[in-house]
Amino acid sequence: MSIAEAPALADAATLALNELAEGHSASVDFTITHDDMRAFAVISGDRNPLHTDDTFARSKGFEGAVVYGALLVAKASQLIGMKLPGRDAVWASVSMEFRKPLYVNQAAQVEGTVAGVSVSTGMIELKLSVRAAGKLLAKGQAEVLLAQP
Amino acid sequence: MDNQAIYDRLTEIFHDVFDDDSIVVTPELTASDIDEWDSLTHIRLVVSIERSFHLKFSAAEVGRLKNVGEFVELIRMKAAA
Numbered sequence: 001m002s003i004a005e006a007p008a009l010a011d012a013a014t015l016a017l018n019e020l021a022e023g024h025s026a027s028v029d030f031t032i033t034h035d036d037m038r039a040f041a042v043i044s045g046d047r048n049p050l051h052t053d054d055t056f057a058r059s060k061g062f063e064g065a066v067v068y069g070a071l072l073v074a075k076a077s078q079l080i081g082m083k084l085p086g087r088d089a090v091w092a093s094v095s096m097e098f099r100k101p102l103y104v105n106q107a108a109q110v111e112g113t114v115a116g117v118s119v120s121t122g123m124i125e126l127k128l129s130v131r132a133a134g135k136l137l138a139k140g141q142a143e144v145l146l147a148q149p
Numbered sequence: 150m151d152n153q154a155i156y157d158r159l160t161e162i163f164h165d166v167f168d169d170d171s172i173v174v175t176p177e178l179t180a181s182d183i184d185e186w187d188s189l190t191h192i193r194l195v196v197s198i199e200r201s202f203h204l205k206f207s208a209a210e211v212g213r214l215k216n217v218g219e220f221v222e223l224i225r226m227k228a229a230a
Contacts, residue, residue: 092193118199120206121192145192 013086017146020114020124026084027111030075032067034104040068067102072130072138075110080144084112085124088147092123096140108132115141122146150228155202155221162197166190176218202228 013026041047046068049056054064073096080089102108109131116125123145130138160174167185180186186194195211198204198220204227214220 118196118205120199120208120211121195123192123196143196145189 012082013084014088015085017117017119017122017124017148020085020117020146022114022116024084025111025113026079027109028075028079028083029107029109030078031107032071032102032104036071037065037067037104040071040074044068044070062101062103064103067104067106069096069098069138072096072098072102072108072110075108075130076112076128076140076142079110079112079128080126080142084114084126085144085146090145090147092143092145094128094140094142096128096138098138100135100137102130102132102137106132108137112142122148150225152221152225155224158201159198159217159221162194162201166194166197174217176216176221178217179215198224204228 037051041052050060050062050066051057051068052065057063057065073094076094076096077091080091081087111129111131112126114124115127118124123143126142126144128138128140128142129136156174160172163172163174164170167183167190169183169185172183180191195206199206202224204224206223206227210223214223
C-alpha cells in the first residue's frame with residue numbers, strides 16, 4: 001500500500017488503556033513508491049540525490065535510491081494513529097535508529113509492541129521495528145499519550 | 150530511600166522536564182509556582198518519576214496530591230511497600 005492509499009479516519013482503531021497490556025503488538029505492511037518519494041521531496045524540501053537518483057545512490061554503494069528515513073517514521077505514525085492505540089493517540093516522543101536502507105518498491109513492515117503503560121497518566125511506551133524480508137532495517141521507540149475524556 | 154535522596158532525584162527530574170536548572174524543589178512547591186507546569190508537562194513529570202523510581206501510581210493517587218511534599222511521601226511509601 002502506498003502512502004497515497006492510506007486508510008481513512010473511519011478505519012482507525014480505538015484501543016482503551018485497559019486493552020493495552022505490555023506485549024500487545026500490531027503492524028502495518030507497506031511499500032514506498034516513487035510517487036511517495038516525490039511527494040515527500042516536495043513536502044520536506046529534501047532533494048538529496050541519495051533519495052531521488054538511482055544512479056547517484058548506486059555510485060555511493062547503495063542498490064538504488066534510499067527511502068527517506070522520515071517515511072519509515074511516517075509509517076510508524078500510521079501504525080500509532082490507526083492501530084496501536086488508534087484514534088485517541090497523541091505522539092509525545094519518537095526516536096528511531098536506522099540500521100539498513102529500505103529501497104523504493106521494497107515490501108516492508110513496521111511493528112509496534114507495548115513496552116510499558118502508565119495508568120496514572122495514560123502514557124504508553126512502544127517499541128518500534130521496521131523489517132523487510134525478515135531483516136531489521138530500523139528500530140526505535142515512541143511515547144504515546146492516550147487522550148482521555 | 151530517605152527524603153533527601155528522593156528530593157535530590159526529583160530535582161534532577163524537574164530540571165530536565167522543565168529545562169530549568171534554577172528550580173529549587175521544596176515540599177511546598179506546586180504547579181502554580183512554575184509557569185511551564187501545564188497538563189502535558191505534568192504528565193511528563195509523572196512518567197519521568199515513575200521511570201526513575203521504578204514505581205507505578207494510580208490516577209487517583211496522583212490526582213489527590215497537593216504539592217511536591219505529598220508526592221515525596223507517596224514515593225517513599227510506594228518504595229517501601
